[in-house]
Amino acid sequence: MERRNFIGALSLTGVFGLFSPKTVLSATTTIEAPNRLKNDREYWYKLLYKIASPVVENLANGTLVKNMPLITAPKFDSRSPTVSYLEAVGRTYAGIAPWLALPDDATAEGALRKKLRLQAVQGLDNCFAPNSPDKLNFSKDYQPIVDSAYLAQTFLRAPKALWEPLKTETKQAIIAAFKSLRNRKPFKNNWLLFGSITEAFLLSIGEQHDEARLNEGVDALNSWYKGDGWYGDGPNLAFDYYNSFVIHPMMVDTLAIMVDHKLAKQERYDLALKRMQRYVVGQERMISPEGTYPPIGRSITYRTGAFQALSQVALMHKLPETITPAQVRSALTKVKQNLYDTPGTFDAKGWLQLGFCGHDAEIADYYTSTGSLYMATLSFLPLGLPASDEFWSAPAADWTAKKAWAAKPFPKDYHVEY
Template identity: 50%
Template sequence: MQDQPPKRRLFLGGLLAGSAALTAGLPLSALAAGTQASPPARQYLVKLLERIAEPVFSAMAEGKLKQTFELELSPTWDGRPKEVAYLECFGRLLSACAPWFALPDDDSAEGRSRKRLRQLALKSLAHAVDPASPDFLLWQGPPQVLVDSAYISSAMLRAPAALWEPLDAATRGRIVEVIKGIRSIESAHTNWLLFASMNEAFLLSVGEKYDPLRLTTGVRKMREWYVGDGWIKDGDTFHFDYYNAFVIYPMLVTVLQTMVRYKASYWGAAPADLLAQATRRMQRYSEHLERYISPTGTYPPIGRSITYRTAAFQPLAFLALHRLLPASLPEGQVRAALEAVHRAIWTPAGNFGKGGFLTIGFAGHQPTLGDWYSNTGSMYIAAESLITLGLPASDSYWTAPALDWTQKKAFANQPFPKDYHVDY
C-alpha cells in the first residue's frame, strides 16, 4: 500500500448531504440508464437488501413490528429487557439502507422499490419516536439503548435529504429529544464511546447544541488504543475479532467527517489531519480484511459477534462508497470479493425465518453461536455490508471489470502482492 492516501476526497459530502455529491458529475440520463441496466452483482445485492428490509419496514410502517417480529434470544441471554431487540433491528437496518435511500428517484424497478421502502422507513421513524404508537421503541433503560440509538444517528448522517428533511417537525423534535435523553446512559470504556460520539455528531449536523466532550472522547480513545498496522484495541485489551469492522472504523471516520464538515474543534489537533490518519489506517485494516476472503468467499469465523455475518466487511464497503479504496484494492477486485462473501453467507438455508426476519447464525440458523447479548434484532447489522448500493449503478465500482482477489490469485498460482506492516 502506498504511504500516501489516494488522491480522492477524504471527506465525501454526499454521505452527509444526501446523494448530490455521490452523483456529482453524472448526468441524469446516465443515472437513469445505470439503474435500468444494473450490473449482475448489483442486482443480486439489491435483492438481498430488499429481502432483509421488507418484513421490517412494511410491518413497522403500520405500527406492527413488535406484533409480527420473530424474536429469538441467544441461549446465553443475560436477562436484559428483550424490548431492546426492536431498536436494534430498526436502527441497524435503517443505517444500512440510508446510502441506498439517498440515491435520486428513477423509474427503474430498483428505483421504484427503493422509493417505496424509503417511504415505509419514514413512516417507521415516526412510529419509533411516537409514545402513542404500538411501535414506540425503548429509548431509556438498559445500556444497549445507547448502542442502537447511534445507528439512528448514523442513518441521519448518511442520508439527511432522504431521511431527516422529509420528516414533520414533531417527529424531528422527538428524535432530537430521545437522542439527547440517551446522554444519561453511561458508556462502557470500549468501542461504545463511539456510539455517544455518533449521537453528538448527528446533533451537530442538524444545528442542535452538542456536547464537545462526548463528541471527541470516542475519537481520542480510538487513537490511544491504536496498536499498529491498522488495528485498534477495543478498550484496554486487544481482541482478535471483527469489531474494528463492525463499529470502530466506520463510526470513527464518520464522526471525523462530520467534525470536518461542520468545523467542530478538537483540542490539540486538526480534525482534518485526524481524518486523514484514520482513513489511512482504515485502508490498511481493509487490506487485511480482503486477504481473509478465501477463493470461494468464505472467511474465518473468529471472535465475538460472528452472527453479525457480512458486517465483518463493512470497512471495504465504506471505502468503496466514499471512493477511498487504496490503489492496492481496485474496485473490480473488491466488488468481486464482496459478492463472493455475500453468496457464501446468504446462500445456505436458515438465514431467514418463516416470516422473513433474520435468524441468529453465521451461515444459516445457528442459535448456539449467539452471545449473551444476541437476539434476532442484533442480526440486522449484517446489512451494513450492503452500503455500496449507495453508489449508482453507472458508477465505476459496478462497471469495472471483475478481478480476482488476493487468495483467489494465491491459490491459483497467480502473482499477488506481498504484505508488509505499516507504521502510520
C-alpha cells in the same frame, strides 16, 4: 476532505403498492444465482431488500412489535429483550441509508428503492409518535446507546432521504431521545464511539452537543491504537470484527463532522482514514478463494456486517491502490452467496435467524437477539454508488486470495507505521 453528499428526492404517492417482498424474493426460496440475474448489483439490491423489508415494512405499518419474532440467545443476559426492536431499526437503517439516498429513477431498482425509502420515513414517523405500538425504548438499559448511534449514522449517511422528510415532531422526539442517553455512560471500549457519533449528529443539525461525550470516543480509541490498522477494543486488542462493526466507520464519520465544525484538525481525519484503509487491506485478503472468511471472535451472528469497513471505503472511493472496486464487489458477492443462500439463514417469513452460515442459536452471544442480526445490512453500503460507477460496471475480478491460490501475480503486503 471529500465527503459524500447523498441526495434523495421524496414523493409520498403512488409507490407503496408496487411491490411486496414476496414479489422480489421469496423467504422460502433461495435467491437466484447471479448468472440468472442481470448483474451483481441486481443480486445485491434484491438481497438487501429481502433482508431489510420485514423490518421497514412492519415499522411503516405499525406492526414491528407484533410481527418480529423476538428470539434471544440461549444464555441471554438480564437486559430487557425489547431493546431488540431498536436494534433492528438502527442497524437496518444504517445499512440501507446510502442506497435510499440515491435519486429516483425509472428503473425497476429505482421503484423498489423509492418504495423502501417512503416506508422507512413513514416507519420513523410511526415509531416516534405518542402511543405508537412500535414505540422504541430509549429510557431503559444501556443497549439504546448502541443503536441510537446506528440511527445517528443513518442520518449522517442519508440526511436528505431519511432525516429532512421526517415530521417536525418526529425530529424533536429523536433529538430528545438522543439527548436522554446522556444519563448513561458508555462502557470503556468501542461503546465510547456510540456516544461520540450520536453527539456528532446533533452537532451536524445545529443542536447543542455534549462536548465531552463527543471527544471521549475519538480520543480514547486513538489512545488504544495498536498499529497496522487495528485499534484496541479498550486497552487490549480483540481479534474480532469490531474494528469493522464499529470502530473505523464511526471514528471516520465522527471526525468528518468535527472537522466540518472546526472541532478537529484535517490531519486527524486524514490519519483515521489512512488507518481505515490499511485495515481494509487485511479485510479483503481474509476472503478466501471460495468466498469464505474466518468466523473469529464475538458477534459472528452479524454475518456480513463484518465487512462494513471495506464496504464503506469502497463507497467513499477511497480503496487502497492495491485493491480495485471490481475485486471487492466480486469477493463480497461470493461471500453473500455463501451466507445468505444457505437454508436456515431466514425463517419462513423472511426474518433473519440466529446463526452464522445457516441457523444455529447456540453460537449467539449473551447479548444477541433477532434485532441484533440486522447489522448484516452494513455490508451493502456500495449500493449507494450509482450503477454506472466502476464498482458495479467493471468486469468481475479475482480478489487477492483467489489470485494467490491460483498461482497468479498478486501484490505483496507489508506492515505500516501510521
